[in-house]
Amino acid sequence: xxxxxxxxxxxxxxxxxxxxxxxxxxxxxxxxxxxxxxxxxxxxxxxxxxxxxxxxxxxxxxxxxxxxxxxxxxxxxxxxxxxxxxxxxxxxxxxxxxxxxxxxxxxxxxxxxxxxxxxxxxxxxxxxxxxxxxxxxxxxxxxxxxxxxxxxxxxxxxxxxxxxxxxxxxxxxxxxxxxxxxxxxxxxxxxxxxxxxxxxxxxxxxxxxxxxxxxxxxxxxxxxxxxxxxxxxxxxxxxxxxxxxxxxxxxxxxxxxxxxxxxxxxxxxxxxxxxxxxxxxxxxxxxxxxxxxxxxxxxxxxxxxxxxxxxx
Amino acid sequence: xxxxxxxxxxxxxxxxxxxxxxxxxxxxxxxxxxxxxxxxxxxxxxxxxxxxxxxxxxxxxxxxxxxxxxxxxxxxxxxxxxxxxxxxxxxxxxxxxxxxxxxxxxxxxxxxxxxxxxxxxxxxxxxxxxxxxxxxxxxxxxxxxxxxxxxxxxxxxxxxxxxxxxxxxxxxxxxxxxxxxxxxxxxxxxxxxxxxxxxxxxxxxxxxxxxxxxxxxxxxxxxxxxxxxxxxxxxxxxxxxxxxxxxxxxxxxxxxxxxxxxxxxxxxxxxxxxxxxxxxxxxxxxxxxxxxxxxxxxxxxxxxxxxxxxxx
Numbered sequence: 001x002x003x004x005x006x007x008x009x010x011x012x013x014x015x016x017x018x019x020x021x022x023x024x025x026x027x028x029x030x031x032x033x034x035x036x037x038x039x040x041x042x043x044x045x046x047x048x049x050x051x052x053x054x055x056x057x058x059x060x061x062x063x064x065x066x067x068x069x070x071x072x073x074x075x076x077x078x079x080x081x082x083x084x085x086x087x088x089x090x091x092x093x094x095x096x097x098x099x100x101x102x103x104x105x106x107x108x109x110x111x112x113x114x115x116x117x118x119x120x121x122x123x124x125x126x127x128x129x130x131x132x133x134x135x136x137x138x139x140x141x142x143x144x145x146x147x148x149x150x151x152x153x154x155x156x157x158x159x160x161x162x163x164x165x166x167x168x169x170x171x172x173x174x175x176x177x178x179x180x181x182x183x184x185x186x187x188x189x190x191x192x193x194x195x196x197x198x199x200x201x202x203x204x205x206x207x208x209x210x211x212x213x214x215x216x217x218x219x220x221x222x223x224x225x226x227x228x229x230x231x232x233x234x235x236x237x238x239x240x241x242x243x244x245x246x247x248x249x250x251x252x253x254x255x256x257x258x259x260x261x262x263x264x265x266x267x268x269x270x271x272x273x274x275x276x277x278x279x280x281x282x283x284x285x286x287x288x289x290x291x292x293x294x295x296x297x298x299x300x301x302x303x304x305x306x307x308x309x310x311x312x
Numbered sequence: 313x314x315x316x317x318x319x320x321x322x323x324x325x326x327x328x329x330x331x332x333x334x335x336x337x338x339x340x341x342x343x344x345x346x347x348x349x350x351x352x353x354x355x356x357x358x359x360x361x362x363x364x365x366x367x368x369x370x371x372x373x374x375x376x377x378x379x380x381x382x383x384x385x386x387x388x389x390x391x392x393x394x395x396x397x398x399x400x401x402x403x404x405x406x407x408x409x410x411x412x413x414x415x416x417x418x419x420x421x422x423x424x425x426x427x428x429x430x431x432x433x434x435x436x437x438x439x440x441x442x443x444x445x446x447x448x449x450x451x452x453x454x455x456x457x458x459x460x461x462x463x464x465x466x467x468x469x470x471x472x473x474x475x476x477x478x479x480x481x482x483x484x485x486x487x488x489x490x491x492x493x494x495x496x497x498x499x500x501x502x503x504x505x506x507x508x509x510x511x512x513x514x515x516x517x518x519x520x521x522x523x524x525x526x527x528x529x530x531x532x533x534x535x536x537x538x539x540x541x542x543x544x545x546x547x548x549x550x551x552x553x554x555x556x557x558x559x560x561x562x563x564x565x566x567x568x569x570x571x572x573x574x575x576x577x578x579x580x581x582x583x584x585x586x587x588x589x590x591x592x593x594x595x596x597x598x599x600x601x602x603x604x605x606x607x608x609x610x611x612x613x614x615x616x617x618x619x620x621x622x623x624x
Binding site (some may be wrong): 038039088089184188220226228260290298299300302303304307308 | 350351400401496497498499500517520521523530531532533534537538539540541568571572574575576598601602605609610611612613614615616619620
């Protein structure tokens, strides 16, 4: 079923304890589009880049089945650029450079051919732009998933709250959930955030996995313990791409199927962090992915049979 | 099968954002003995208290089936006392008072009736004292589980390394695993620590669950997301008590059964943090415990069937 991905397609320069890169391709929508392409071949991208953006990556996306008709290429302008340096714990980082460039006045034009979208994934962007995308769709998608970040909670909270009312699933990290709700307990935070709009909330905890909340229900997906987290950039977006890609593939948006989707998202993210940028997820095989899913199954499987009250 | 629990039985005074206590009963072995008593009724305690320790708690232990013949009561002396204050995140705390008292020259005498022990749980104590207990057993237990803390890594590392060589399972938290191994990655840390002696390593991550490592195998148990963590004191000891209690009950020390044991330990710990001190775990019903185990099952259960390569 058709998926629309909206978000940044950009350049990053990354430094981790393991090395550093020059300008490489990054941006939320790059990761989301790549990750979801392992599940659905019917996906459309809305984004904006400058003339400096490599055509080779766009062709890569096309090869993955991603329609890039909605990718605007601004002549004479430059792509969004972010540069950051990770600390040893890989959970914190310093931003060294942010150049908005073409993203500064991004007008998310939705091509007519994209109008039938059933699944919408809004990568991290100004909440106003995310809202504009929803408003420009003639029919509301079956499922709208939205990512955001602390930055918008600090400088555009009212816009963010407006947009939250329009979406079904919100993905944020634990710190952001605490910031948005004013609650330290994630269970309490989840209840408050669901009252703001999204009926499903995914709280990402990096190497500590992810939680899915829906009403009183909760599901926990672990992260795979890895020898090295080489570069965490894009892990959350890759997670989101795997999540919505799997939902789009199966067409099943039940809470039960979202659990499976989160495991696929986690598996995709576990690949992403093994190399710089999109390097590891640009050419995965389904065999690799299946093997990793088996690792996730083994990781959490236990077998408690009869209960104590029955004298086991 | 018979279980020997060795550790501190003491007083704590605790302050959390939710309130504060006067002197209440605490100590690693108090939590371990209580938690394990829900699984095995054949357990023996070696510990030391002063004349100030309430007989009522000792009777509680006896009612739970814990043999206290090895609990030394030092006339005219005072019990170990710790006082601490938790920060808002509940993961960090300041120690306000530590009075060693009777624990300062604790000689862990093992009564003759305890000699046949098959399972030994060494709660956090001076590594030398832990070692002495092992040496005083005429026959090596089938399984020795040991808890320790960063303090001993800093002031008694050589003794600690000696003791590590003698045990089967080590339980520490993530920071301690990093400190002991010098590795940031928990996967690498686990490999190094297993080379130090224990063939099984449990890394406790508080609200982020626990990992069990054995060779190349890894198992992850989540923590139950809770509305409030009221008081985390003793959660790790309660976890250890549930873990070894379940192993002693089933008599099965395979890696597969250790997974179940960790889930039971996590369930016990999830009760512990709901109230101050031992309050919540002093009188649990098996029905409550079974219901919580069901919550753990639901929390991590997903259902991914056919794999992607087969075209699901």
